[in-house]
Amino acid sequence: xxxxxxxxxxxxxxxxxxxxxxxxxxxxxxxxxxxxxxxxxxxxxxxxxxxxxxxxxxxxxxxxxxxxxxxxxxxxxxxxxxxxxxxxxxxxxxxxxxxxxxxxxxxxxxxxxxxxxxxxxxxxxxxxxxxxxxxxxxxxxxxxxxxxxxxxxxxxxxxxxxxxxxxxxxxxxxxxxxxxxxxxxxxxxxxxxxxxxxxxxxxxxxxxxxxxxxxxxxxxxxxxxxxxxxxxxxxxxxxxxxxxxxxxxxxxxxxxxxxxxxxxxxxxxxxxxxxxxxxxxxxxxxxxxxxxxxxxxxxxxxx
Numbered sequence: 001x002x003x004x005x006x007x008x009x010x011x012x013x014x015x016x017x018x019x020x021x022x023x024x025x026x027x028x029x030x031x032x033x034x035x036x037x038x039x040x041x042x043x044x045x046x047x048x049x050x051x052x053x054x055x056x057x058x059x060x061x062x063x064x065x066x067x068x069x070x071x072x073x074x075x076x077x078x079x080x081x082x083x084x085x086x087x088x089x090x091x092x093x094x095x096x097x098x099x100x101x102x103x104x105x106x107x108x109x110x111x112x113x114x115x116x117x118x119x120x121x122x123x124x125x126x127x128x129x130x131x132x133x134x135x136x137x138x139x140x141x142x143x144x145x146x147x148x149x150x151x152x153x154x155x156x157x158x159x160x161x162x163x164x165x166x167x168x169x170x171x172x173x174x175x176x177x178x179x180x181x182x183x184x185x186x187x188x189x190x191x192x193x194x195x196x197x198x199x200x201x202x203x204x205x206x207x208x209x210x211x212x213x214x215x216x217x218x219x220x221x222x223x224x225x226x227x228x229x230x231x232x233x234x235x236x237x238x239x240x241x242x243x244x245x246x247x248x249x250x251x252x253x254x255x256x257x258x259x260x261x262x263x264x265x266x267x268x269x270x271x272x273x274x275x276x277x278x279x280x281x282x283x284x285x286x287x288x289x290x291x292x293x294x295x296x297x298x299x300x301x302x303x
Contacts, residue, residue, distance in 0.1 A: 007255040016073045018288035031062040043288040047088035048281045050273025059085040081115045087132030099130040132179045136186050139163035144177035150195030151175050179227040197224035217253045227269030231297040241266045263289040272299020
């Protein structure tokens with residue numbers, strides 16, 4: 001009989017909550033109507049990004065807002081624009097690249113706080129609804145085009161955009177592709193398939209193609225894996241809304257740690273930060289709360 005070690009279970013702590021002055025429930029909000037069953041939604045935080053200056057940036061999907069949270073916990077509205085920002089990554093000290101469900105890839109300059117288009121369409125075809133992104137060390141950008149796909153319509157996509165502007169379609173049969181992250185050696189791409197309730201493992205070949213894509217991890221419950229992060233040991237961390245937890249998997253895909261939420265079950269995304277990249281920040285989106293916990297192994301650097 002094989003006896004698997006039980007994962008360590010611990011609870012994250014509340015770092016800060018969106019102040020009441022920024023909460024604005026609107027029962028007529030189009031995003032909330034489609035994605036929250038029409039529930040009054042005063043915000044829905046996503047896309048956490050740690051900045052080297054010690055601050056944390058997050059998106060607010062339904063109201064097109066980007067917030068900055070400084071080291072003292074003070075919230076600042078950086079920009080509000082006519083879009084639906086989701087995943088976000090720092091591609092330069094003064095530049096955030098954002099996957100916007102309505103607008104495609106957009107760029108936010110932190111210097112002048114302007115949002116400008118980056119990539120709105122592919123071959124004159126609009127995206128279904130881009131969701132999250134991750135860069136590699138060679139300047140390539142991987143991103144998911146999720147839209148409203150799922151098991152009923154497994155046609156979500158995963159793209160790679162080169163520094164020269166070449167856009168490769170890597171996968172086009174995905175049931176709700178969401179968060180994605182590379183292994184430390186960049187030979188593997190992991191993609192969260194939210195409606196499939198699993199993680200796909202995507203080997204990347206030297207010529208840029210993919211082959212032998214397989215299922216790496218299977219979850220359960222009302223909503224599947226969402227945002228992903230990677231630590232320096234090659235362990236995958238998964239934000240799993242619906243369950244209110246973060247999974248930490250070893251390189252075999254076995255859960256070795258479960259981090260639970262004290263604030264709600266909608267743990268949608270996560271990132272490493274802090275001076276030594278050992279702080280894990282987690283968005284609990286329904287309550288608009290930022291959770292955090294100390295990790296032993298640092299996260300992989302992204303900039």
